[in-house]
Amino acid sequence: MLWLPALMAFALIVLPVIGLVVRAPWSRFGALVTSPSALAALELSLRTAAVSTLLCVLLGGPLAAVLARGTLPGLRLLRSVVLLPLVLPPVVGGLALLYLLGVSGFAGYVLDVAFGVRVPFTTTAVILAQTFVAMPFLVVSLEGALRTGEQRYESIAATLGARPWTVFRRITVPLVLPGLGSGTVLSFARCLGEFGATIAFAGSLQGVTRTLPLEVYLQREVDADGAIALSLLLVVVAIVVIVVGRPRSAEGLR
């Protein structure tokens, strides 16, 4: 009974990708994906996604720890708020960022007047937009790992004479590594695919804010073949991310 809908769900995921492969302009593929604009977009995408993912880990890690271990009364509400970028349409997130950090936004105004810094339509804006949409992936994965009874292992380690720092290094980190790994991989993939928030907050300037998804969208208007070739490039990158990141993180250590 379950087989038919399960098969349909699987087909819905796989068939479009196959359609892309079938329709791909294989004779011109090399030339299309190595065009200067494509290479610039790919390089920008990888660079910004890497930085955004790092930001997710550096900021989202502590946030996950606070959410998992904290004892504040409003923590449940806070936990739901963190999920906001996950359910919010990305383009709305981009607009929200624009009205916070744009020249007319209150934080943007302060930055502009005090430091002469303008964030929108820069590579920084791309990174902020990506971090905004990808953060929940990391926080949710890591928080889950931190909440599944690791504290009992930590208590035992402490009774064995281990200082808090030793416990953190030798018990906590290894135990949450699978969660951190899958969170990082998911965040990176989400950053790489980010479109709505980026175009709203950072625009589409070649080499500065035009990431691969934006380039794909733009190419579709002028050269459908080019768009398909770049799409396949994104598919390949996505598959590599899953293959490299999944086995250890998703299966876990136990």
Added chain:
Amino acid sequence: MLHAEVVVQRGEFTLDVAVHVAPGEVVAVLGRNGSGKSTLLNAVAGLLRPDRGRIALGDRVLTDTATGMVLPPHQRRIGLLAQQPLLFPHLSVLDNVAFGPLATGTSRREARQAALQHLTEVDAAQFAARRPGQLSGGQAQRVALARALASQPELLLLDEPLSAVDVEYAPALRSLLQTVLADRVALIVTHQVIDALMLADQVVVLDAGLLVEQGPTREVLTRPRSTFAARLAGLNLVTGIVTASGLLADDGTELSGQHGYPAAGTAAVAVFTPAAVSVYVDPPKGSPRNVIPDRVEAIEPNGTLVRVRGASGLAADITPAAAVELGLHTNAQVWFVVKATEVAIYPQHPKASSNDAAIPNRDAPPHAGPQISRR
């Protein structure tokens, strides 16, 4: 050795006890789930800060709420064996046991050597290279014991260490604990009477956060003064000496039973449930079963059954119909009969029998030395 006075308030529930463990002694804390046993252990281990109280180990003060002093767990030198083995899943068995020595500054080589020694002590050296996931529950608990011992704690806390172990494996692990705890100081929390019987010198009975009974193990379990302790014990215990076929009781009665561990001649107890005992008003003839003559001291309701208590302290649970049919009354001569297959024979805790002379008069105040007092 350990002096712990702990008050913990959790909503409606209040834990308010004082427990003392003398050097070289094992104290069992008996009580049902929710009686506050684990809370007490966590306070001693430093994993929980009591609302009020003072905990001292030897001449070191570990917790003193009056001065606001609470020593963190890693500075207490108190080992903890929990219900679940909680072996670190990312480390091999050997590295699990070496964790304690390594964390306290021992070199890697020496830590591993020590780990191997302790694994040998619990007969688990053959698992050294394995991952915790490849062990059975009982094997894992043995490794967890080795790990706790390897950090050389001054006091060992055991929190229901056998409750998550397979039934058929528990007796072997219990014997191992008996060996290991023989020359150590420990506080063991359990709801199983047999654990206290085999492992502990002294017993503390907790009910709803309060100490209801205390004293030498055999004293408390065989002659419970509180109905709560009696119900908790809920078992017939006969002390004596192991023979080839069973047990020669102190009063000369011969009991057949099941035993695998004790060697003939060792002090032991025969344990059987009141439900396994039938009552006769005439001596049963030609029976291969255990027959113990006794005199009825009390007949009381026990759930849907009737509990017949003999003057010797033995109890039998029979149906009300059977009680009426037998015409039982107080002081009636009866014969308690129990099948050999229902009688389990366990070695007695080595110090429990030698302590007999030291058992204080029940009505006298606790004497000096090993003692446990109610706050």
